[in-house]
Amino acid sequence: MGEKTQGYLMIIGGAEDKDNECTILKKFVEIAGKKHARLTVITAASQDPAQVGQDYIKIFNRLGVEDVVALDISSRKEAQRRDICERIMNSTGIFFTGGDQLRITSLLGGSQVYHALHSVYKEGVLIAGTSAGASVMSDTMIVGGSGDEAPKGNAINMAPGMGLLEEVVIDQHFAQRGRIGRLLLAVAQNPYVIGVGIDEDTAILVTPEASFTVIGSQTATVVDGSGVDYTNVSELVAGEALSMFNARIHVLSSGNKFSLKSREPIL
C-alpha cells in the first residue's frame, strides 16, 4: 500500500455543510489555492448537472474563488474534448459532485478526461468528491446495496472505480443510511481492502504519504480485515448471512489521522 497513493484526495461522505461553517468546502478552497484557486466542478454523476454546477459555482464564489468552472460532461465523446482536458490540466482543484457513481465511470472511464485527471492527480492537484463522487475514488467501488440490512450474500454490487486510491473501498452517507453491513461485506470479499465509511458532512483528506486526516462534524469508520481468520463470504447463496471473525474497527472524528500503510490510527 502507498506507492500508488500519489496525490491529494478529499473524499466527502455527502451532504457537506454549504450554508454555515462550510468546514469541508473551505478546506478544499484553502488547499486548492484560496482566492487564486482555479476550480473545476465535474457534474457527470448528476441527473441535473446544470443546477448542481451552478450551486457549487455560487458556493465557491462566496468562499472567495472567482475562477470556477462547472464541466457538464454528458457523453463519452465530450470526455475526449481537448478544451475540457485543458481546463482540467490548468486547475488547482477538481470537485466531483454527487449523483450516480456509475454515470461518472461509464462516461469518463479510459477517456482523455480520465487520463487528464490521473495526470493532474500525480502532479499534486487536489481531487475532491462528495457522495457518488467519493465512491468513485477507489479501484473497486460500491454501486448498490440496501442500508439497514444485515450483511448477506448478494447484498452489494461493486464495479471498477476511477482508481485514484488503491486497496481501499469507500462508502458514503455511512451512518445516516445504515451502511455498515455492506461495508463489512465488501471487506469480507477481500480482507486486504480497507473499508472506509464516511458520514455526511465529514471528509477524509488523503495525502501522498498514504495517510488521511478526518475533518467535519461526524465520523469516518475504518474496517480493517487484515486480521480476519474466518469468513464464509465465498460460500454464501443470496440472502444467506455473513460470518467474519476478527476484523478491526476504528471510529475516527475530526483531527484523527489514519495511516493506510501501517493500518493504524494516529492521534
Add this chain to the structure above:
Amino acid sequence: MGEKTQGYLMIIGGAEDKDNECTILKKFVEIAGKKHARLTVITAASQDPAQVGQDYIKIFNRLGVEDVVALDISSRKEAQRRDICERIMNSTGIFFTGGDQLRITSLLGGSQVYHALHSVYKEGVLIAGTSAGASVMSDTMIVGGSGDEAPKGNAINMAPGMGLLEEVVIDQHFAQRGRIGRLLLAVAQNPYVIGVGIDEDTAILVTPEASFTVIGSQTATVVDGSGVDYTNVSELVAGEALSMFNARIHVLSSGNKFSLKSREPIL
C-alpha cells in the same frame, strides 16, 4: 467474566419468525422441555399485554406445548404476588415479549418476581426475551438512542437491566434499525463490556459456560473493546463525534459460537 453466567438465556433481536420455520421459537420449546414444557410468557414490556400474551400462547400451542400461561404484571404490587412467583418457579421456560424495556425493569426490579426469575435462572431454567425482552438481560441496558446516526456525545441512554448477563450490552433490531453507532458508543463508555448487536429473526443462546451460539436467519455483531487504546468518549459534549481506536468486530451467523470468557469466536 463467566462466574455470573449461571444459566441458559435465549436473547432474540426481535421480529422472530412466528409463521414459517419458527426456528427460534421451536428451539425455545425444544430446550424448555418440548411437549412437557411449562412455559410462562411475561408481557410486562408491552402496551397491549393481553393481545401479545394470547398471540404467544397460540404460537406455543401450535408448536406442541399445552401448558402456556401469559402473566400480565402491570403493577409493582402484582410483582410481589405469591401465585405469580409460584408459576415462575414451576416453569421450564420463561419468555419476555417486546415493548419497552423500562416497563420491565421499573415493574419488576427488586420484586419477588425478580428474585424468582433469578432463582430459576440459577437452577437452569431457560429465560428468553425478544426485542425489549432481549435488552433487559444485561446489567446495564440501552434504553434509547436514534438509529442511522454517527456515534456522538449524549446519543444513547442507558439504565440498569435485569442483570442476568454481566459485562455484556445487548442491542436488538440491530442491522434493521442501523444501531451500530449506539453500540459502539456503549462499548466506548466501558471497553471491558462486550457489545452484542442482534438482528431481527436472530438469537444468541447463552449457556452456563459463558459462551453463546447464534441461531436464526440474520447476524449477531460482536464489538469487543478490550483492545481499545484511545477514545474521547469521556470528553464529548452533546452532538460531538466519537473517536475509538482498535476495537474488534465479529459478524456471526447461524451455528457460529462465541466465548464470552476468551472473547473469541469459535467455528
